[in-house]
Amino acid sequence: MPVKTLNLNLWQLKYYRVATRFGLLAEACLALLLFPVLRGLSMFQLLNIEFAASIKYHVWFGTGLIFFSLVHGGSTLFIWTITHHIEEEIWKWQRTGRVYVAGLISLVTGLLMWITSLPQIRRKNFEVFYYTHHLYILFLVAFLFHAGDRHFYWVLPGIFLFGLDKILRIVQSRSEICVLSANLFSCKAIELVLPKDPRLNYAPSSFIFLNIPLVSRFQWHPFSIISSSSVDKHTLSIMMKCEGDWTNSVYNKVEEATNSEKKINNMAVRVEGPYGPASVDFLRYDNLFLVAGGIGITPFLSILKELACKNRLKSPKRVQLVFAVRTFQDLNMLLPISSILFNPIHNLNLKLKVFVTQEKKPSNGKTTLQEFLAQSQVQSIHLGTDEDYSRFPIRGPENFRWLATLVLITVLTFLGFLIGLSHFFIPSEHKNHSGVMKLVASGAMKTAKEKVPSWVPDLIIIVSYVIAITIGGLAATILQWRGKHREAPRMSKEEVIKPEERNFTELKPIPLIEEHEIHTGERPKLEEIMSEFEKNLRGWSSIGVLVCGPETMKEDVASMCRKWPQCFGVEDSGRNRMKMNLNFHSLNFNL
Template identity: 85%
Template sequence: MGKVLTLLVLRVLMNLLLIGWISLWIIKPTTLWIQSWRQAEDIIRHTFFSYYGLSFAVFSFPPIALSIIGLIYLSLLPLYNRSTRGGKSVDFNVSRPAIINSFIGIVSCFEIIALLLFLLFLAWTFYARVSNDFNKLTPIKTMNLELWQLKYFRVATRFGLLAEACLSLLLFPVLRGLSMFRLLNIQFAASVRYHVWLGNGLIFFSLVHGGSTLFIWTITHHIEEEIWKWQRTGRIYVAGVISLVTGLLMWVTSLPQIRRKKFEVFYYTHHLYILFLVSFLFHAGDRHFYWILPGVFLFGLDKTLRIVQSQSESCVLSARLFSCKAIELVLPKHLRLNYVPSSFIFVNIPLISQFQWHPFSITSSSSVDKHTLSVMMKCEGRWTDSVYKIVEEAANSDKNINNMTIRVEGPYGPASAYFLRYDTLFLVAGGIGITPFLSILQELACENRLKSPKRVQLVFAVRTFQDINMLIPISSMLFTPIHNLSLKIKVFVTQEKKHSNGPTTLQDFLAQSQVQSIHLGTEEDYSRFPILGPDSFRWLATLVLITVLMFLGLLIGLCHFFIPSEHKNHSHSMKLAASGEMKTAKEKVPSWVPDLVIIVSYFIAIATGGLAATILKWRRQNREAPRMSKEEVKPEERNFTELIPIAHVEEHEIHIGERPEFQEILSEFGKNLRGWSSIGVLACGPESMKEAVASMCRQRSQCFGVEDSRRSHKKMNLSFHSLNFNL
């Protein structure tokens, strides 16, 4: 009961912080807030914290505090079994697919609501600022502008605030270890598109802001004078130009036409974000930067922690080569490393490339394989082809590649096993998209929970017969009765025809599959090179708190050292004020000095966090890993059992030369359901296939309606989840 109450209190605190931060953004453009904030700055200017401490506490700290509390919440969440089945009588359908388009993908009702609210906020901010500017129009002394030019210049300036709003949220979706989207069970691969949407908005508003400003300078013949000016106070326009150019360069190289064909160009160009953020700071000033600092701060710390983790080396214990040009790698992991099914890792093999990292779904379950972790990859590119060739050469020759070094970052995944809350699962996989479902099915086979799915329908679409081999990791559970779980598989081979003398059942296909197993590691490698995984949530929360306190201390200390503090010699300042000669501390030093203080404080604080993470990793690596038995050292042998026909097992189907008709399959599946059932529909594969599954779910459910299980005439309540196997 105490844990439940603690989780409830933490959830309330997170909601209050989120509502408070959003409220600040809403009231920010109002005259009342502007006047109140100026009064607050005047009051605190003579104190130890000054305006920079106040700005950080009000604008920057709430999202960081939300992250800290969220990490504590996630650390307690596994201790409290939240994975309950869909026994609730009422289900709000805001997560159902609403818009299905090949250009923007699958957009849920919840995402539409969030997008509309964000656009409404942008419209309110723009209207409030522009209307206030038009009511107080004053000519610019250094530029002789006509009325329309002056109004247009003010409008262009306010577009910069819209770009600032997009920038404040831009980096949150690409956090991994410190991701707050995990609280909503939104995985990293799904949240990346929010980063894309915000990035498009940022570039659009920045282009209007910068382009319109340059246009006004051009027609008034002030462009050469203004663009290169590095004034002592106020906006630094050349920094704005640099920020705009670097932003455009990152945006162009991130277009799908370039990113998919020239990924390295996209990846390395995106590192210009450092120059972009520094230029933005010098252009907009420190007061505006405090609004976007939370995302920048958490992203910098998250990036540092990922770099620290990725430096640890592990090894490949064994591999399996499939005839469909797929390969499964088995890696050692620490006994305490647990992950949720459908999680993924980033993999780097220095033998192929020192810099290329590729994401792969985990195919094993930490509930089954206590000491190993498996990933499967399909050879469809140069990097994966190289991995396949290295292992194939080792299998076909006497070449010794023991201790094949590999670096791993992750695992990353949802905070809880969300699929356990459904009565039934309807899984749709296309090709290599089967990989996250291999982990889910193994988890279901070993679960003893009373509240977990009892019926599972897997629809697996492949191009050739050889692709069916990818089911071999779960072959032992396909033809063996599983307690309290009914599993049925429909396999569709779309690009081949049935052979007269060939196998006819799934069991025959798997029995004739050509799979080659190669052992690359030794028993000692399990304890020498285990994958430790990310740091615990509690340690991450502590690290964020330590780092943010370090940053705040450095910020205040350096500002007091480099910026004359007004609470000193206050009586002397009062005399100067009486004579009209007093200047604020902000006016006594160049405006870029506080910007430099922020940069120095930021990098020192992040470096301190990285040092603490490195020390912790070193301590974890030096702890003696538990020794394992001979059976545990070779877990892959468990999946190579003979496929003996067993009675009372679901008959799996193979359809050759056909494509799956999801409506028909679901209707047939629904006939066997008793009463009302909540169904989790999970799809992973090509975008066209996921869009077809989403369309089926949209037709069978309302978007914003509320369904009552006691009154609804429908037997099925569908909840759609899209899983990505590529980024």
């Protein structure tokens, strides 16, 4: 509604203008909102920022968007109320200008998405969060009709790339691959082994998004990769802990195959990724201090596997792993790296401290970590057929040139349809010989006072966007089809470790006394462990401190790093003076 028709006094006019400025701030947040959640087209990877770390920017922009929108919408409704125009304006769909009812729809939709994304709801009811977040389509369409095409162009780049990124992920994940094998651990954790293209390399601590149609055709969940592409050329492994309905369903489906005659054949999954850091950043440190809690151990499994196969000249000299769990059964999650822990052939200077917080002693009576893991029970199930070892392996995201070509094709298509449809449906202005302004549209003459309805250019943007994204999806499908049919190295059964041959419990005894420690009934005292770790270092040392676990654990590790003396002399037994530099990194195992 024009300000002049509201008959506002001075303070009301100023307040109304402030409300309008808050709307512009919400628009700025929306312009940046979708960039952090891009996966295949992520710009944060150019800055070496992981996808999991960039999610926090999406949360910040989303919170800012809702706050500014609430102030903008609430203040506007307040002005309408005190001027007795609210019933007149709130439900009216204006022919030209801003559509206020669309703004109300956008505000309510955005608020609903924000509430269901709060950690208290998202972690306990992920399905509610997941399905509610798909209301973003209604939110963006309502915003377009409310703000108009001119304001929408400011936020269009992020929306455009997000739509194309979504299409790319659909194209990548439309092919189903079959799980080769599964390993069920007694701690209600499950390891899935998937086939991958041997040319696909990924950095440790990477993750994938997984969909299992047998459980749900629509739900996608992120899982850390526990394998290393330097070691496992043809397979990729993930581990999930049963802490929700979806993961429990996966565990039960696989477990049923071992307890009944009805065997699951060709357990099909869809995969997005892998996504992760652009480089192996942890190799630049002289030493590593790793802290994990529960299922947070999964990123470190891939890191330790990578370190075990690296040249010792380029790897950290010492590695301290602190692993905190609730029960002894949770220690079974260390089985994938049991050969690294107890086999000296890997030549990895690794020391492990385990803290079991809720139990005093294991039920099997074993006192050492090696004895406990040797008695652990693992059910290994072979799910793949002969064809599954080379059929539709995980290929990973495409290269930069491929993505740049696709973006260029889609942008040119969008601009072409936008210009063409605008020229056809929106009349153009020109002057006749008498100097009278006329509008020509579809062969009919109109006066200059007549305006095109505001929904016409809005619909043109939507139609052009849908056509461009569709053509981009077709181009991506064709390009991927051509790449898939190129000759790729095939793997055979002999090149893949079969589940029958992966006997986790066959641990060879080592001649030295086991250095790994188990502490029961207590939590790790990080400062004491770091002090002990520091005593074994000589000279200047850079230490990479990586943590993955609950938020309280991350806060404790960050607090320790802030308190610890950094970049200045620390007494070393009264003889030497050494320098330490602690570099804190937080890894996420859930998004």
